[in-house]
Amino acid sequence: MSSNEVCLLIGATGVGKTLLLKRLLRLSLHGAVDVSSLPHTLPTVGSNLTDLTLRRKKLTVREVGGCMGPIWRSYFSDCASVIFVVDSANIAQVSSSCIQLLTVLSDDALRDASVLIIFNKRDMPCTMSLAEIRSLFRLDELAACAPQPIGTLETSALSGTGLREVLTWLESVVVK
Ligand SMILES: Nc1nc2c(ncn2[C@@H]2O[C@H](COP(=O)(O)OP(=O)(O)OP(=O)(O)O)[C@@H](O)[C@H]2O)c(=O)[nH]1
């Protein structure tokens, strides 16, 4: 594995990718998430590169803003893993996210990539149940048909829930 492997972090606008990445950086550096502060985020225009050191190896996470959806594809050939983030409190976004996810999974450039789907914003009162989300995204069928291994995790970038598991997934990708 090269020393500067890239993980692509994508998902619709406002699903929480930038906050997630800031929390993951802090967690990887200090071993804890600082939930007493809420880092300010702005919609990402273009891409945002963050280097994480995991198990003494460097992993560059490239967030590409949701507004860049039409050109996410141009980043596919450069990455060994993909994290696709979904806002699990935003039912109005499910169908467009589902189409985007299908496009990602069926792209030939990502056929060998490891894929993690994150259901974020689990702290919100209006969040969908995991069973609802799984059925809306037809996750079981997707996982059965997709050529890549697909993992799923639930997180709250706000409260820090599930972020340790995301780092563990990233570590597993780095040591592969
Ligand atoms: N309640 C709650 N809010 C969150 C969570 N994650 C992110 N947010 C908020 O959602 C808003 C959008 O977050 P961003 O991280 O900027 O979203 P993004 O996915 O990077 O958006 P783009 O860069 O436009 O693609 C911000 O106000 C965040 O504080 C979460 O888990 N729970």
Ligand SMILES: [Mg+2]
């Ligand atoms: Mg962003």
